[in-house]
Amino acid sequence: MTLSMAAPAVSRLAETAGALAAAPDEWVARVRLSPEGRWYERLHRDEDHEIWLISWLPGQATGLHDHGGSRGAFAVALGDLEERDLASTRRLTTGQTRSFGPEYVHEVRNVSNAPAVSVHVYSPPLSVMNRYDLNESGLVRLAVEEAGQW
Template sequence: MSGERATQRRGEGGDVMAAASKLAPLLEHLEGLDGPAELETLRRLLALSGLTRRDLAPHVRFLDEHYARNIVSKSPHYEMVCVCWRPGQATPVHDHRGSSCAFLVVEGEAVEKVYGHAVDGALGPLEGEHVRPTGYICASSEADIHEVRNDGPDELITLHIYSPALTQLNIYDPVTGRAQGWAPHTVET
């Protein structure tokens, strides 16, 4: 479903149409894909988008139990998701199992911690935690392992583009390093 159709269906007036038109160039490029996009292409598209919370308003929904993955648009070649985080919410330690991912911090501050496997197979942080402020774009390949969380007192909104579409990923026990497959939860907007 394209972002324009989703916002028109919600019928929230002129602001929604303006948001749809600001998303339109990004969605048009993604809809034209005939295979997975290069990671640098995803980064560039987000950098040029200039998107704000207002632009994503039809897709901004928070959940109390865990962060909310709100689908903006999806095809076999990509998935665009507006992720909304309340204070204290976090992803599990995970990879992207076959998909590259770039995300834009639209509002708030994300904290990212990157992990890797040692020679003995143990999983551990590769470096310290990084605060990703509003406007920051993070890009990771399918093999990268990380966690993202909202440690701040305010809401956090991030816009993720996965290519190809993310259907499964691995989550890792940070103590044992053991991986298990997981299908991410999503909300259609």
């Protein structure tokens, strides 16, 4: 699935994630489950955006992170996931999509008893992600990860 535009709006990113999530014939054979951590594979990358497929076993989570200035969206393709941002927590089920702007900090996790799969779209393609902790003083950056680290 491709997207052709200079700076796609988050609504277009969400449409792309949702359409691919709803087309399991395009990705289900690629999915792997890993007890060591979330499994992920980049499905597409060009100068405008990239698309990732991620599988989640129960208990697997991202930790609090941002997307280094990229806009993004993700869709739950199979199962249930929970998303927590700095203001709220929400449960997302198969077919639901979330989108976000460049300054968004969140955590995604599988709190269910079954595997889950999600499709993620970022624009521009990820070059850096910041990892955070949230304590009584507020948001604390723990690490910066560059694209070659994932």
